[in-house]
Amino acid sequence: MGRVFILGLTLAAIWLLLSGYFDKPLLLGFGVASVATSLYLARRAGVVDEEGAPFGLFPRILGYWAWLGGEIAKANLAVARRALALEPKLSPRLIRVPMTQRTNAGRATFANSITLTPGTVSVDLEPDRILVHALADEFADEAGIAAIGARVAQAEGAGRRAVVAEGAQ
CATH class of the missing domain: 1.10.287 (Helix Hairpins)
Structure with a gap:
């Protein structure tokens, strides 16, 4: 109640x-x-439960949104540079990135964060991986996409170790 x-x-x-x-x-x-x-x-x-209304996550989610906003801005500039170049060098490709999120909400947040970031689109979710379409090699950086996943895992409460490990690479 x-x-x-x-x-x-x-x-x-x-x-x-x-x-x-x-x-x-x-x-x-x-x-x-x-x-x-x-x-x-x-x-x-029956959706008013810990996953449907995760009020305890709000402080961590706000920090994640701020970080994601910065990443989206940087990716926007990179895509604009490519699109406005005299000879755009596009090399679209698909990559599979591991997912470490524990909840369906975490997986959905990860997939949506990838799609919100210009130059990448989530194509398919597998049980432990996500298929991502990247506009160019610059956007197909598995470590960069995995860093988004680590931030989502941290926001959903999986701990800081995932972010530290991703940042060390």
Whole structure:
């Protein structure tokens, strides 16, 4: 029941921040109705658990998002340089990168992080690996992609050792 309450507060806060309506009773009523409906459906579907509402991960996830934003910015510049070159040197290839995430949410975060990073796209998930399409050799750096995976594993609570090991390579 505590998770449902925290989820309700979180959804209400997000709705208020994104809508910007603090003084219109009808719209506030719609907001309350949408939060209540979302909570009812989430509870009925059984997704309000540690994986579906991982409130303990928020501090680590915020740090991960900040780091990922920087990586996305760097990759954007690299892709723009290649795209705007007089003779773009593209060498698309597929690589398999090991996955160390323990949860489905961690695996999905890893795959989505790869796809969000310009120059790479997650193509297929296997039980212990992910197939990644890279635009050029520069983006097909297995160690760099594995570093993303290590950061995700750290954010989901797998420990710091994975990140330290990846950074040492």
